[in-house]
């Protein structure tokens with residue numbers, strides 16, 4: 001999609017003037033991918049007012065030509081310094097770089113390659129551009145979310161007491177691949193019984209028991225785009241009253257969070273919409289994380305929805321809404337959807353029911 005990437009580079013160029021810089025050096029691989037289409041593991045991009053040059057190493061000669069046909073390419077293992085030296089040789093005096101990506105050592109080699117260039121921080125300019133997705137990106141996210149929905153629909157009828165968290169996680173990841181995922185978007189979380197009270201529990205050999213909450217947080221990666229969904233179910237047919245109450249509370253908070261997703265909303269207010277429901281029920285201290293996050297080329301990206309976050313939502317931004325209440329020693333519930341902020345109400349991408357399911 002060269003036109004898409006060219007349009008993105010064009011929008012980044014607008015920042016050049018604001019920074020009074022002659023060039024931008026992009027070194028974060030995910031940002032290089034966003035701006036060029038190149039997916040290799042070693043790359044940098046130099047952008048000037050009328051030029052775009054991609055550097056990568058000898059392993060990627062053919063791949064870079066295929067994936068990024070509309071930019072000039074330089075083959076040099078030391079991508080950043082090579083591009084910076086080239087910019088200086090062509091007269092650049094002030095170059096913006098991704099200070100949040102470059103190590104202390106990396107900065108020394110950039111300086112050594114390009115005396116006496118002035119390096120200024122670009123900030124998170126590319127990450128900011130990436131927040132609002134184009135229709136092609138949203139289509140990929142929609143497909144990724146559908147793979148997760150289908151995998152879960154296949155999995156749930158096969159879950160039995162006695163299976164371990166690890167077995168369930170492995171099976172869920174296998175099913176996502178069966179439905180077309182390139183890989184899991186992140187390490188699948190399967191947490192049963194008391195383990196469900198740990199927000200980011202890694203699956204263990206603990207067998208599922210009748211009466212457990214079973215929390216599944218997972219997603220498919222599809223052509224670089226990451227889906228994210230959590231559902232909490234009960235193993236066995238019997239649901240205790242406290243489980244029902246907790247589930248209904250988290251579901252109400254999650255709905256409040258989803259309904260707060262409107263263009264122009266402050267991300268803190270979206271968080272507050274869900275958090276207030278949990279706080280007012282007396283469980284505020286047991287909701288120990290932010291409400292959600294952007295998804296796209298990374299599983300966690302801007303914007304963050306949290307009580308300490310800053311930012312305003314724009315239409316076309318995919319985010320998760322994932323409140324949870326975790327009762328130590330007993331169990332926890334998290335319900336998470338991926339949605340897209342829209343003018344006429346959020347578009348839900350993860351379609352699995354949020355009714356409390358009982359298994360077996």
Ligand code: ZN
Pocket residue numbers: 217218228229230322336
């Ligand atoms: Zn998740």
Ligand code: ZN
Pocket residue numbers: 228293320322336
């Ligand atoms: Zn998430």
